[in-house]
Amino acid sequence: MTGQHRDLTPEAAARLTLDPGPWLSCDDCFEQMDEFVDRLLTDGPTGMPALHAHLAGCGACGEEARSLLLLVAADEGIDPAPGLRRLAED
Ligand SMILES: [Zn+2]
Incomplete structure (x- = not known):
């Protein structure tokens, strides 16, 4: 079978890239935090x-992520501000 790659419109490609996909559960979230x-x-x-x-x-x-970020930053002696800003960004 050839030709399995169908043309992907730019719109469809953008959707695939932007769509965060299946929403994570809080448990999944904690695992990756x-x-x-x-x-x-x-x-x-x-x-x-x-x-x-x-x-x-x-x-x-x-x-939780905020607290963890502050903790890790303090632990590693780095400024948490940029990380907090990035966390607050959409
Ligand atoms: Zn959650």
């Missing part, structure tokens, strides 16, 4: 849009 916070505290892209969306929409997880 360490990694997310690590990435927030470095300059690279977090690459975790679903998690970021969950944190923005879930007060409990958002607060």
